[in-house]
Amino acid sequence: MEVLVAEKCGFCPGVRNAITLAKKTIQGKKEVHSLGPIIHNEEVVRQLAQAGLKTIDSVDQISTGTVLIRSHGATQKELQALEKKGVNIVDATCVLVKRVQKIARVLHEEGYKVVIIGDKNHPEVKAVVGSAPDVEVVGDESDLDKLSKYKKLGVICQTTQSPDFFANMIGHIGRLEFSEIKIINTLCRETMSRQEAAVKLCRQVDIMFVLGGLHSANTRKLAELCKKHNSQTWHLQNWDELDISILSGKRIAGVTAGASTPDEVIKEFVDKLRQI
Numbered sequence: 391m392e393v394l395v396a397e398k399c400g401f402c403p404g405v406r407n408a409i410t411l412a413k414k415t416i417q418g419k420k421e422v423h424s425l426g427p428i429i430h431n432e433e434v435v436r437q438l439a440q441a442g443l444k445t446i447d448s449v450d451q452i453s454t455g456t457v458l459i460r461s462h463g464a465t466q467k468e469l470q471a472l473e474k475k476g477v478n479i480v481d482a483t484c485v486l487v488k489r490v491q492k493i494a495r496v497l498h499e500e501g502y503k504v505v506i507i508g509d510k511n512h513p514e515v516k517a518v519v520g521s522a523p524d525v526e527v528v529g530d531e532s533d534l535d536k537l538s539k540y541k542k543l544g545v546i547c548q549t550t551q552s553p554d555f556f557a558n559m560i561g562h563i564g565r566l567e568f569s570e571i572k573i574i575n576t577l578c579r580e581t582m583s584r585q586e587a588a589v590k591l592c593r594q595v596d597i598m599f600v601l602g603g604l605h606s607a608n609t610r611k612l613a614e615l616c617k618k619h620n621s622q623t624w625h626l627q628n629w630d631e632l633d634i635s636i637l638s639g640k641r642i643a644g645v646t647a648g649a650s651t652p653d654e655v656i657k658e659f660v661d662k663l664r665q666i
């Protein structure tokens with residue numbers, strides 16, 4: 391089978407940095423915790439757990455040792471609680487996520503009602519909400535009604551949303567009666583280039599595979615995007631999940647992967663597919 395791999399796919403710099411820091415931090419230390427799964431990939435989380443990285447869901451679960459803040463970041467409240475406990479904090483928050491948090495604070499200080507376009511349940515969005523007072527999350531058009539009482543709106547976006555979704559929401563906001571709207575583009579270029587490369591590849595192949603964790607929001611978005619451009623798109627976690635019968639009659643396969651998919655998973659999948 392001919393297999394084409396997206397020009398950009400797999401670990402983004404933010405995730406790669408978090409994994410490197412995690413590996414370095416667990417060396418020689420007894421109690422190392424990650425506040426939330428270090429990345430949305432079960433296999434990586436399992437391997438790091440075996441090496442000593444314990445995942446906790448809340449700051450209440452730690453009183454001593456070291457805590458690693460993952461690339462999605464943590465809220466100010468969580469960071470303050472950890473500082474108060476005196477635990478050692480290793481901050482792997484992605485610089486681009488930190489930028490969004492800072493912009494939220496600056497917009498608030500400038501008197502804007504801060505609005506973040508994104509998924510209110512995503513940890514990055516939760517961390518941004520917790521980094522400045524009174525930040526509102528807008529997930530879709532129906533959420534826009536709750537903003538009508540404000541005059542000055544400061545708009546930012548979850549880093550991993552698609553440019554189309556961001557533009558669409560900005561279009562809707564522009565039609566509402568705000569006297570002032572300040573928009574800061576906080577989309578992640580790494581995510582955008584992965585999405586662009588995936589769409590380009592979808593158009594050249596008979597079947598498209600998107601590799602990555604089922605809980606990884608950016609992988610799911612990548613798969614949704616690919617599905618729009620190639621109906622024969624499959625979101626799989628790894629080679630073991632592939633039902634070979636779906637390859638019947640297909641000549642060229644495309645492979646891309648979310649920002650939390652390890653290089654080995656991509657390599658194994660591509661190598662085995664090429665052997666078919």
Ligand code: SF4
Pocket residue numbers: 402403404405461462484485486487549550578579580581649
């Ligand atoms: S997807 Fe972008 S913003 Fe998110 S961790 Fe990776 S580089 Fe940072």
